[in-house]
Amino acid sequence: MDRAVEDLTARARIRDAAVKLFGERGIEGASIRDIAAEAGVSSGLVRHHFGSKEALREACDKYAKERMLQIGAELTRDGDLTGLDPLVLHPLAFPLQLYLVRSMMDGSETATALFLEGVDAVEEWTTSFGIDPKDRRGYAAALAAIKLSVFVFREQVSKALGEDITTPAGYNRIGRALMEVFTIPLLTQEQIEKQEKR
Amino acid sequence: MDRAVEDLTARARIRDAAVKLFGERGIEGASIRDIAAEAGVSSGLVRHHFGSKEALREACDKYAKERMLQIGAELTRDGDLTGLDPLVLHPLAFPLQLYLVRSMMDGSETATALFLEGVDAVEEWTTSFGIDPKDRRGYAAALAAIKLSVFVFREQVSKALGEDITTPAGYNRIGRALMEVFTIPLLTQEQIEKQEKR
DNA sequence: CACTTGACTACACAGCTGTGTAGGAGTTTG
C-alpha cells in the first residue's frame, strides 16, 4: 500500500504535497510555490495540472474524501475497526484528516458532505446496536463531532497528558479515556431535567 | 455589559475587529488592512497601537483568554452555568471562542494554556462529583476536547440537524444530545476489554 | 520525415502583504 515517493507521478506528488501543506498551514497559509517546492516541481506545473489554487483545493477535497472512505472500508473489512473507533488518528488517515478538518473550517462542501455521511453512519450504528436516544439525529451528530474532537485538539490533549497521542501508546490511552466517557454516566437525571428547562 | 461600538476606543475597536476576522478567516486569511477597515481606522493606526501583526495576535490571545475567564466566572457566579455546560456557545463567548480555536490550531501558547486550565478544571470537577475514572487526567482531557467539538463543527452539526445550533433552540437541542452521550452507556464492558487488548 | 501532444520550466505582471516613514491635529505640560 505504501508507495515510494519517487514512484509517484508529478501530479500525485503535487496533490500529496498540497494535502500536507494545506492541512498543516491552512489554505491561505500554503502558497502554490511552497507546494511546488514540497513536491519538487516548478510552480508552473502546479498550474498546468490543476489550473488554479481553488481547483487544486477541490481536487484535494475529492481525493481526501475518496481515500478516507477507502481506508475506512479496508480497515473495517480487515476487522481493525469497530463502529466507533477513532479512525481519524490512524497513521494512514492522519494527513488526510488534518486536511479535511482544515478544509471543513474553511467551508468546504466536500469535507462537510463527508461529515454528514459520518453522522448517517453513526445514526445507523446506534440503531443496529439498540441504542435509543430521544433525539437520534442529534445524538449521532454529537458523537460524530466528538470522534473528531480528539484529533482537532491532539496537540493540546497531548500536552495535557504529557504524552503524544499520535503515538500508539498515547493513542491507546486517549482511546480508553474516550471509552470511559461513553460508559460512566456523567450526569444525574435530575441535572439533565434542570438543563432542559432553560 | 454591552457597549456601543462607537463608545469604544480605537484601540479596543481594532482589537475586537482582529478577534472577529482572525476567528472567521484564520490569522493568514485576515490582513491588517482588512482589520483596520473593519474597525474603521487606517492601517497605520493598527501598527501604531500594536506594533506588528504578530504582536496584535498576542494581544488578541491575551484579551480573549482574560475575557473568556471573566465571562465564565460571571456566568458561574450568576448560576447560569454548571461545571460541564458548553460555555463555548454562549453569545458573549462565541467570537472569542472562535478566535481561540483558530489560534490554538495555529499553535498559540496562550490559547493552549487556556485549554490546559480547562482540563484542570474538569479534572477537579470529576473529583468533587465523585466520578472516578481509571485515568482521571485522560478522562478530563477527553471531556475538555469534547466540550469544544460541537463548537468547532457547529456549521457541520447544524447542517446535519437542519437547524442552526447557535440559535437558542438549536443550542438546547445539541446540549440535550450531548447530555445523552454522557448518560447512555455506549459500549459494553466486553467491547472495552477487547479494545484494550490492541 | 514533419507534426502534434503533453509534461514541464522560466519569466513577467499586477495586486496584495507587512512594514517603515513623514507628518498633521489636538491636548497636555513646562
Added chain:
DNA sequence: CAAACTCCTACACAGCTGTGTAGTCAAGTG
C-alpha cells in the same frame, strides 16, 4: 507661549501572492 506627547492618516517600499505567457523537451503518430 512653546515644546512635547498621543492619536491618527497618507504614502512609499520591498517581498510574496496567484496567475498568465512563451518556450523547451521528449514521446508518440500520420
